[in-house]
Amino acid sequence: MAIAPARAIIIVSFNIFRVVCRKYGIYLLLGMVMILLQGFSGYYVLRLGVGDSSLPGSKLDPDHYLQKRDGGGNGNFHQTSDRADADTHDKGPPIAEEIESLETIQEHLGIKVPCFLRSKEAVSAIKRATTSHCRSLIANISCQIQSGSFYPSRLQSYCPSNGRVRGKSMGCFVDSREKRILRGHAAQLKRNTPNICADICYQRGYIYAGVQYGKECFCGNEELPMKMKVSDALCAMPCTGDANIFCGDYLHMNIYETGLAKYVPKALNGPPGEGDTAVRITFILTVNGRAVRQFRRLFKALYHKDHYFFIHVDSRQDYLHREVLKLEQQFTNIKVSHFRLSTIWGGASLLTILLHCMKQVLQMKTWEWDFVINLSESDYPIKTNEELVKFLTSNRERNFLKSHGHDTNKFLQKQGLDRTFLECETHMWRIGERKLPFGIRVDGGSDWLCLNRGFVDYVVNSKDQLVMGLKKIYSYTLLPAESFFHTVLRNSKFCQTFTDNNLHVTNWKRKLGCKCQYKHIVDWCGCSPNDFTTGDWPKLEASATRNLFFARKFEAVINQAVINQVDAWLYTPYYSSTPGLESYWENRYHHEDRPTGSNDVSLTLYNAAARLSTKTVMQLLISKNRECHLYASAVLEANSYHVSDEFKGILVQYVGNIKNEASFNLETWFFPHNKYRPPFDKTVYRIISVEVGSDYDVKEQVFRNLGGALGPNSDITVITRWTGAKSDNVGVEEGEEEETVQQPLLLLMDPVGAKVAEEITLEAGDQVVFHKFDMHKPLLPGSWSVRVIIDNIVIATHTFVVLPYQFMNGRQITIKEARMLHKGPTGPYKDDETSIHHLNYPGNSSAMEIAVAHSHLYGPELSEWIDDLVNRFYTVQDTCYIPSEHVPECVRNSLEPCPETNWSSLSPDPKSELVGIDPNSGKILDPHRVGSSDYR
Known part of the structure; x- marks a missing residue:
């Protein structure tokens, strides 16, 4: 009885199909052809790998591909590059076509290139570099990288494994697309084995590595669900990297230990005991710019006679260097580095400077310190010196660094750690891809740190292959200080001292701070924190109950009010009658600096302001003394002037002359209309x-x-x-958007x-x-x-x-x-x-x-x-004279002395003045503070 309805259904279906084919046959045929082509393409991709360079438009390595699972743990994969299992270096002689191309590229670039450069990034950098030295350096290093002789391929970790054994099998487990057993990093590798997968997972900070479906590699730190463990016989698919080894099966995973000990944060110690010796700190200050008054204010807030200060000034900042050298003469616990480099955002020189400063403070025999803390002129303390010392005294065995978080693979790509960068011509040139060495855990985060003496000595003086190898790698790395110390610490015998805290609160506003503002000096897009303003006060106030002792960034030229607020919160406020409390001056030009073309238009403006000032003063002088003819002969200095965070103009100091009399100095205040x-x-x-x-x-x-x-x-x-x-606008109706x-x-x-x-x-x-x-x-x-x-x-x-x-x-x-x-x-x-x-x-x-x-x-x-x-x-607002015995009587009678005005750069500014050390507190005297007699 069931046969008749079935035949009827078949006959009706056949008739419908015949009618459709007669009317739309050509479209059905085209659709079937497209389906076949799509199926063939999918099969081709699965066989060769998404990263195969033979695929049209592929930019990945020709010998492998890697895919990253999305964060939802749903088994989906996204294409990403990782040469974990590939040898990308051509160690043989170039073929004939390459020799011809090499000659062509040498002629085009104008330098001798020791190999045929495959890296388009290296060729681009050579074309953009302006000196033959820099172009040759890029070519030589690129060729060494290409030959495989430049970077170490594997390094030794000395961090105890706490019983974890690399390669130890945990068994075969049933996996699920909806809820993966290992939910960390995921990859598909053209040449996959348990060892290769374990190397990848160890490098990214995971304790387990899992291989599945022959080519899939998973990483994770999750507890293994033993109820999902099954017979090893169910994980029997050959590995794509070695057919003699099994790599799981469809939704079946072989899991192995990577040999990495799981990081378990240790609780910080409480307050120190009464008999504990207080730690002493060396502050390494790497400073740039011209904000001398802000630097002095920072120094005043940090200073204690028991601490030490080692200062590096950017080699381009002559004015700041001269001013800092004055502090070295005034205080015995300050040393200014004679070794100076120009520091650029993300530059490899930043790590060079830090290591040099650490080496120098280790060699200071009279400096008995326990920690180094690095700061810049944009930092400011948000807790007192006493609180910092108590905290570090209780935790003197710790090293404080801030890690990036949990997704190391994302960090590597965001930071460009899988790229080689070369600093030359005050520029970071990106010159090609690279593999980071296996055998170690790579970590990174913030470049602001607090390290104890034992670890600093190890980093600076150790000759073991871990430290030496990482110094080589990070000499050609963007933002190296954001990863070098982390990676050394995580893989050294000091690894258990790692504490995920850099003692800083940072004002991140990603929407504003990540706009590729450094592309003129770095071949990369990076992010920088914003300056704190009074509107950000809740962020600072919220740090009161946390182990945070510094904040950044502060710029008095942007917002001095928040610095005043922090300073009053930290100690006691200044009396409201304190001179210059709401004023700020920042140097723009000084005649002793080396001349640069970037100052030409400003110097033109400053000289014009000086001449216009003399014309204004002359009108006043001639009305009183017709023999007092004033003219300007040279500009000495220029400062920007700000009141209550509002730009008020430029102050120009210049040399004045009156015929047949000695020269003297004046300062004029002018501002733009x-x-x-x-x-x-x-x-x-x-x-x-x-x-x-x-x-x-x-x-x-x-x-x-x-x-x-x-x-x-x-x-x-x-x-x-x-x-x-x-x-x-007319034409926009009411209610119309x-x-x-x-x-x-x-x-x-x-x-x-x-x-x-x-x-x-x-x-x-x-x-x-x-x-x-x-x-x-x-x-x-x-x-x-x-x-x-x-x-x-x-x-x-x-x-x-x-x-x-x-x-x-x-x-x-x-x-x-x-x-x-x-x-x-x-x-x-x-x-x-x-x-x-x-x-x-x-x-x-x-x-x-x-x-x-x-x-x-x-x-x-x-x-x-x-x-x-x-x-x-522009308008000339006022002019004053700088007191000296050479100032003519006619000028004295007509103008104010600059120190007695409220606008001159020579007027009082107690908040940034360093007047001496209080013998009781060990800090710098500050008599203008409320309750200064009790100031500690």
């Missing part, structure tokens, strides 16, 4: 302000070229700030009407948009403007000045240089249609004639032109 014109109807448009400058810091959203000096070779950046308020994305036009116009127009993207909500104009140089000096245009309506304008140069590399500019740099570009500012250079525009003919005449100015006439431009865009 605000040339921004807001929209006529603020209710219609969202724009708040327009700013123009250079050296824009995207992380802190401020211009770093305080004073706004722009010259013919400057890069112009326009900052527009927008509110999130809805507009009341406004467009979330707009593209206002920025129109840049030079003194003769040459225009550059570029769009910016504006989205809904409060927004700061920065746009850097990429234009041909030199820029034409004179008055420039930028206009913001929406729907062909100019909604805001800003006028600014591009100054001609008076100086080139710190010396007076020559006639030839002035004519070359002050005539503007030879053609359009840009090569595309958005740039219109109106050289023959009739309306600008007179402006063009004036510009041509200006380009021929030199000497006093050039100075007059510069002064005229500066006078239109």
